[in-house]
Amino acid sequence: MHSLPTAGESADGVLSRLNELKKSDGVVEVAYLWKNALDPTAYPSLGRFERDVTAIAASHLRGDAVGSFTSGGTESLMLAVKTMRDWARAEKGISRPNFVMPVTAHPAFMKASHYLDVEVRRVPVDQNLRADVPAIEAAIDDSTAMLVGSSPGYSFGVIDPIPEIAALAASRGLLCHVDACIGGWLLPLFRELGADVPPFDFEVDGVTSISVDFHKYALCAKGASCLLFRDPALRRYQFFSFVGWPGYVLLNSTIQSTKSGGPLAxxxxxxxxxxxxxxxxxxxxxxxxxxxxxxxxHGIDGARVVAEPDASLIAVATDVDAFAVSDAMGRRGWRHFPQLSYEDLPRSIHLTVLPGNVERVGEWAAALRESIDEVAAAPEPTGLAAVKSAVKSMDLDSLSFDQLDQLLDMAGIDPLADSDGPSMAEMNDLLDSLPPAVCAKVLTLFLDRMTRPSQS
Structure with missing residues (x-):
């Protein structure tokens, strides 16, 4: 590991300026909050803003590209899949196209597959947790229309081999989308500072589209993202228009119709x-x-990074239960996203390094050491032991939503209850013991319970 040259303003100084920015930025957003970005002819300034921010993003990613402002990475990825589907139908004569991606690609692609009824083929990653290009190639068939790579993948912060994926796509006449939602703004800056950043942007031949979020490392208010296309003709398949009714002309560049102009401004x-x-x-x-x-x-006994990151996302695995470590870190003021195990990959806690915590690395490391020691010395939690034992004897795949709802009652999991229920570590441990399809059902029930009207 090495440190880039330091110069200029301190991190505290940068953070102070960002806090001041929030105040002035809020004034701008409020000024456009009630303006409808549905029709840029009604508010021409919003049209100028969109052209400008997408041009800035395209230049940042070294491309002469066109783009559209979206509400976030999920919408950008869904539009990339929608574009692929309609392009494949119109240009390739494929009525039911599919696309191929590594298992580490963001689940928003799965959401797009579900919403748009498009087949997605997920393939394993290599030993470095990057996309396995031979596996991607093996999954391609006559109905494949797009290959996907991440820069970086969210889970482990590593960049897929985009030049190889893009070259494969080009050789087969396929689209190649790079999901750079979380890294697309920061990684070019890392490169400019001298870091060894693998190529991923429009300078890579064969990359046809890139998604990048402004509301992550460009530090803009949510929701702010964009989807960029190398070829303007391809972007037309992203749009939707309809005039076959007796009302106004419907013309949309994104999934939303009515939308506030605040985030764009x-x-x-x-x-x-x-x-x-x-x-x-x-x-x-x-x-x-x-x-x-x-x-x-690297210097903490019982902890390790799951993969050496290319970006500012880090997954840490621990010899003791990572979910319990995450809870212990939370009690010390550090919130992490616990990541469930996947095949032979361990449970882990996920970090996103942000401007607000760059000066506190030593504090964080001390808290991690203390948390690992605390979990190692604590007795094994037994709160959900009976539930986990019962689960082992069930035919989980055949359980209905009603039966799984009873399982939540047995576990005492009620997000709206005033009384203490299981810890997050215990709940994540239970989720981690379930098959993915059953886990998804349980999470659906949990969200259903959380969003029911209050009975009080």
Missing amino acids: SAWAVLHHIGHDGYLEIARHIYDATQAIVEEV
Whole structure:
């Protein structure tokens, strides 16, 4: 591990300026909050904002590309799949196209597959947790229309071999989408600072589209993302229009029709306010903090990084239960996303390094050491032992929603209850013991319970 050269403003100074920015940014967003971005002819300034922010993103990703502003990464990815489907039908004569991606690709692609009724073929990753290109090639058939790679994948922060994936796509006449929602803004800045960032953007031949979020490392208010296309003709398949009714002309560039102009105006203001030099300084602090965190983990007994990250996302596995460690870290003021095990990959806790925590690496590492020691010394939790024992004897795949609802009652899982229920570690442990399809059903029930009207 190495540290990039340091220069300029301190991390505290950067954070102070960002806090000031939130105030002025809020003024801009409120000014456009009630403006409808459905029709840019009604509010021409919103049309100018969109052209400007997408041009900034295209330049940042080294491409002469066109794009559309979206509400977030999920909408960008769903539109990429919608574009692929309609392009395949119109240009390739494939009535039911499929696309191929590694298992580490974001689940928003699965959501797109479900909503749009498009087959997705998921293939294993290699030993470095990057997309396995031979496996991708083996999954291609005559109905395949698109290959997907991530820059980086969310779970482990590693970049897929985009040049190889894009070359394969080009050789077969397929589209190649790069999901750079979380890394597309930061990674070019890392590269400019001297970091060894694998190629992934429009300078890679064969990449046909890229998604990048503004509301992540461009530090814009949510929701702000964009979907970029190398070829304007391809983007036309993203759009939807309809005139076969006695009302107004419906013409949409994105999934939403009516949408607030606030996020777009806010993103435009933030991008211009921070500017390239400001983003570069922020990136410097984030990069150094990421390297420092990885070094700290290497020095902690019973902890390890699951993969050496290319970006600012880190997964940490522990010899003791990672879910219990996550809870213990939470009691110390550090919130992480626990990640369930997957095939031979372990449970882990997930970190996203942000400007607000770059000065606290030492505090975080001390909390991790303390949390691992606490979990190692604690007795094995027994709160859900009876439920886990019962689950082992069930034919889980045949359980109905009503039966799974009873399982939640048995486990005492009620997100709206005033009394203490199982810990998050115990609930994640239960989820981790279930087959993925059953786990998804349980989570659906949990959300259903959480969003029911209050009875009080």
